Amino acid sequence: MQLWKQREITGLFLTSSMFKDPDYITERQLTVLRMLREAGYTGYIHLRLMPGVSKGYIREAVELADRLGINLETPTADSFSILCPNKGDYRQAVLKRLEWVVNEVKRARNRRLENKYGFGRSGVDTQMIVGALGDNDWQHLETTVRLYEDLGLRRVFYSAFKPIENTPLEDRHPCPSYRERRLYQCSFLVRDYGFKLKDFVDLVDDEGFLPNVDPKILFVKRNPDLFPVDLNEASYYDILKIPRVGPVTARKIIAARNRREIRCFSDLENVVGPCLAHTIAPYIHLKEKRLTYFLKIT
Template sequence: MPGTPKYLLEQIADHANKFGVNAETTSALNYSEICPNFDYNNDVLTRLQWTHDLIKKKRSETRYTGQIIGANDTQFVVGAVSEPDRDIIRTVHGFMNKYALRRPYFMSFDPVPDTPLENSTPSPKWREHRLYQASFLLKDYGCKASDFDDIFNEDGFLTNDDPKMRLACVHSDYFPVDVNCAGREELLLVPGIGPISANRIMQTRPITSEQELMRMGVVMSRARPFIELNGNRQTNISSFIESAL
């Protein structure tokens, strides 16, 4: 809803369970190519601030039941203009910090006939998928935008690989992680361990077998090279990285 008047947003806040203000891209210059009739700073960023303020206001009201207003969402059209994944990830992280963005959505660009961008190259679907994975790492795993700098290619794009696995392989010196001693942040660095399984590990320790980890939801085929269990490494990490990268 870029450009929506503030009074309408206030009325919507009484009935909606989330707001969606589509940023589409990462800058005013790029936005002018996609949506020439709107202003990025005023119609998008200002609206994101308004919706963020409305969410905070509703949550703070004692009469508020908790059933309405819970999230700020946005969408990016991936590949419509030339911005690299580095810019998208930095923008997403900035929105999370400034506007409490709950979730970004990504849509791979596919040119439409008789539009200004009809001759542009379509964006591969895998790029959309990798950006979703990166956004989950920002939201749920404690990653920062700068953490991805080590896995972008020279043009600032992600490769078609799982970004969490790439980060683990690039930072192999962080591993192995002892599942019986590691803190939650350390556990979340391990491929195959997510927020739920990390919590289960910490609640259940000590853990003595891979079977226990599997019952907690750990994907052992991914986690095995990066963990230590009962003082033993489960797989040689160097050999795994050589085959994975």
């Protein structure tokens, strides 16, 4: 509380190890959150709930916390039972509880409008460990897409596996950090750029792994028939598939073309700036071809 009052922090993250049954642990977590809220704390709270927690505790947790989540840990049930043997059944203790959290957050929508904090206003998230038990990137992508599309999670976190001494997995090799980075990039492409699972089919190798390459650049190389993109005709999501173009830039392009056709390179520079215009030039088509170009992607 003192740090928050001194404005040295704006929020907190509360989690716990699985040292007892999930309801006991969650009750202790909620006791802490109640004390904070009753003491006048209105800052951000991110609560990591325990697998297998009862629905009643989830309902109260949603009232107190701004963001909530339960760690999925692995993309498959088989690997979960090996990595987390004391956390219950994958589908019932984790996936079902995540669904409960999502539903409670939806029900709290009107109460969020009446309160300045809590009630799950920042959504639901989860985390998976990457590379602990031979899991490949395709498994993570499949699970990530389901979490976003079916459950409406706000974010999926990844953590590259690192072996710890005196644990059952201490002899396993650490996961390359680039896998975590590339999965994050793909996750954002799904969440914010409209990518579907089918868009990643040609990006993974025969064993289901992503190369250490920007997935958007790789998408262009694997789908040359989709490029160059006509900025005056393309949909919002087709424009988002252009490397280095994000939602803000895509909206700028659409707003500009609605006012006046983007005919030449100088028009594009006026919309997105000279630096970005040159960066995306290899991937776009404009009517006045002499002022633009398309480089073959190899």
